Amino acid sequence: MSNLRNLINDLVIANRILSHEDVVDAYGHVSVRHPDDPTRFFLARSLAPEFITTGDIMEFSLDGAPVGTDKRAPYLERFIHGGIFEARPEVMAVVHAHAEDILPFGLTGGTPLRPVIHSGSFIGSDVPVWDIADKFGDTNLLVANVEQGQDLAKCLGQNSVALMRGHGFAAAARSLIEVVRMSVYLPRNARALWRAKQLGGDIKYLRQGEIDARNRGYSPYSVETWRAWHYWATKAGVGNMVTRPDAKVAVSRKGAKLAKKPAKKAKLAKGKRK
Amino acid sequence: MSNLRNLINDLVIANRILSHEDVVDAYGHVSVRHPDDPTRFFLARSLAPEFITTGDIMEFSLDGAPVGTDKRAPYLERFIHGGIFEARPEVMAVVHAHAEDILPFGLTGGTPLRPVIHSGSFIGSDVPVWDIADKFGDTNLLVANVEQGQDLAKCLGQNSVALMRGHGFAAAARSLIEVVRMSVYLPRNARALWRAKQLGGDIKYLRQGEIDARNRGYSPYSVETWRAWHYWATKAGVGNMVTRPDAKVAVSRKGAKLAKKPAKKAKLAKGKRK
């Protein structure tokens, strides 16, 4: 149960980071699969991510139905999460957001979104664009039922990110830390590519071997990855909620006040060097 | 009378949101029609929207004359509001602003501003550009009398937004919540289109059927729409002023301190699910 509590904490942290880093605003959401029951996932009730606390997390089955008697209003688009968790057993966390700087790449095929910077490698070499109109015709563009969620998941396939035309993106990863990181760097990669396009000349995308090399070396608890998670959480005001599975004790409250004092007792950096 | 007080509160909230979301700065304003007298509307005295409180709201007739003996200095361009309220009986709220990112679309016909993202759908499929010089020749570009306000309203026609060449935009909607939302997402839609243009290739605009579908489903008090209003108000520092017509009591003061504690008592999300 303690693990579950930490996971819910991490989900709250993920919400706050995505809000503070401008990936979500009043809209957009992040979910995590139940570690003990792959047919269920956690997602907040309908609330702006910046305001979410542990009490706002709901539990859903893969068809988007709330578990038990929870009557609170859920996010309309919870079917995005259910659809992807159903289709991809190895995926443990999903983000859906409208991050502004990725939108242009869903509006035109003129320049496909592909990784150009090392921090963007985790989006993978292929980022498909899902157009809800292809199968469902004229809609309000929202993923509002199981069938639409499944169709989006089908378009996503084995990739990490799918753009949604005129709407946003869906991202899937093996952990909350990874899906948050991917979602933060996805817009940055988009901006770098968009600007490079304006400078003229041929663009050097990441090589497939580079994408693969980075993917192989990834671990959510490496010193390097953890550093960003801790940094983003602290900036978002929830540094005090950060815990590490392999740490004896939770990280101290130092995050609450940014960098005022030396963090003498922090054990964070003593993990395995890489 | 209680309803009127809530409406004035909402008008203050609208001012603060538009300022916090960078739609207005020292200039720009938002009005709401009097619910009981369609020949009158409310608009603040001449003051930067960020500073406006309930005591700053004035009442005007459609010709821009202050009601009663109110001697405070009004906004020069109140004729924009009067002109649109006169021409469009169903319109209940109007925004005029200089939001920077929409300006380029009023300066050239090279790329018409049209909806490309779902949150931009409410601007409607046609966004006319009003050029004050067409009828009035060399002016200071400000809408400074009834005739100019009426001419702008004529150009707006049955649309939701008109760009004003070299100046800004005017937006009209059925409620304050809707006109604020439209004004916040208008610049975002403009940026997405402007950037897509730079990526090359054909741009996929929203389909007419999609615009219609979104318009049909809109309600200012749906869970989804309310979530953004509450979020923006809280970020702008007036979360404590938010009220819901169908709620028994006003929302608690939780907004004053951003997301520090779980909002255990919030009833906001218990409305009708959609």
Next chain:
Amino acid sequence: MSNLRNLINDLVIANRILSHEDVVDAYGHVSVRHPDDPTRFFLARSLAPEFITTGDIMEFSLDGAPVGTDKRAPYLERFIHGGIFEARPEVMAVVHAHAEDILPFGLTGGTPLRPVIHSGSFIGSDVPVWDIADKFGDTNLLVANVEQGQDLAKCLGQNSVALMRGHGFAAAARSLIEVVRMSVYLPRNARALWRAKQLGGDIKYLRQGEIDARNRGYSPYSVETWRAWHYWATKAGVGNMVTRPDAKVAVSRKGAKLAKKPAKKAKLAKGKRK
């Protein structure tokens, strides 16, 4: 003497506004001519504008020499101010800054900087570009002596703004309020033009008659102009320093806390309506 104290206060306010609005950073400065002695002007000692208070203001003669025995380090480029005050007797205030978004227009003649938005009208229809290399060859680009200041002033001529190639701009106006306003809207006008350029099609610049009409109507103490000065000062943290020459008393301290309470006693808006 009381007037002089108010003018020094206004100069401090101008410094803070320009810093808060990102026109200056550690570099850039604003000056005002001595109201009783046209051969002298006030300018801060060498300090970032954000930190400047009344005690930091120095007095200079038009050749850039400090008046009296003041030994504090002055800005290196005070010759910009002296040169313009010498050449333009009607100019009462000067800004020099490196505002990032105007720099591109000094680097290429591909798109001349001209007014396209109404708030940019005060820069005037012609914005010459001064290249220090034309007369002085290889320098460090700084205006470091009287001769260079005079040459810049010559290029400025009767215009309001001159761009300085690879460096920034110099702006001149009839009052501090006007030169600050011009300096804040200059980058905004530049961005609108730059983005319009990317949208394709012919750009509609402000018409000469429009520029003239706006210029005729300008007054630093009009309700409209004052509203922005008061707004910017308050946002920059010096709302409490704002005074109005035609007001009986100084504006209250309400600015110190942004928009927390209704400003019941504010007399600001009771001036002449226009």
Next chain:
Amino acid sequence: MSNLRNLINDLVIANRILSHEDVVDAYGHVSVRHPDDPTRFFLARSLAPEFITTGDIMEFSLDGAPVGTDKRAPYLERFIHGGIFEARPEVMAVVHAHAEDILPFGLTGGTPLRPVIHSGSFIGSDVPVWDIADKFGDTNLLVANVEQGQDLAKCLGQNSVALMRGHGFAAAARSLIEVVRMSVYLPRNARALWRAKQLGGDIKYLRQGEIDARNRGYSPYSVETWRAWHYWATKAGVGNMVTRPDAKVAVSRKGAKLAKKPAKKAKLAKGKRK
């Protein structure tokens, strides 16, 4: 020893400035060579620069090995620093960062990054682009060993900055103050060039003679250079740590509260005028 303490303080300040000015985020680092032992350098342990305090600084030999028994996790890419310090005896400080706005110039040869604005002059007339794949094939793009660090240093040659394709940049200078300044203005120069490119026409780069003139006049303790260091440090919340080698006493704590009171005792500006 007192000098060493000041140097470590300056290194902390450098970290905070680079973070506050958006040059680094969770990633990126700055080092300084040991003043008494050119075979050693100081660099923080693996921690986001915003959080670094004096206790986080580690000492390394040029091969990237921690000195003594320090077991804390170091930055993976410390080999960038070692490689450059080894190859360039006159270099005293190094920055590596991923500043977003320089990335496009490493992705395409369409528009080489060169100085166009005076504050960008210190990057030098030639900014080579290092592609790790040229020698090392498919990697995770990180500079993870001595050989890679040496190869990057070789590409840098006698220049001040090298771009790293798909990754970021490395900058080298004669002092911490200089390398920080260069790193802050590098992205600004990149943006000015990128935007000028969009305006059309031929771009006027800084002339070689101008770059040389600026370089000759540079001193980390000139009034002008110091002004920016003091400004950036204060904005980053470490104004109280600022010291000047030629000052009798440390700068007072005024920086802790931004510009609230006149800095009556500040001796900063009394240095040599230039």
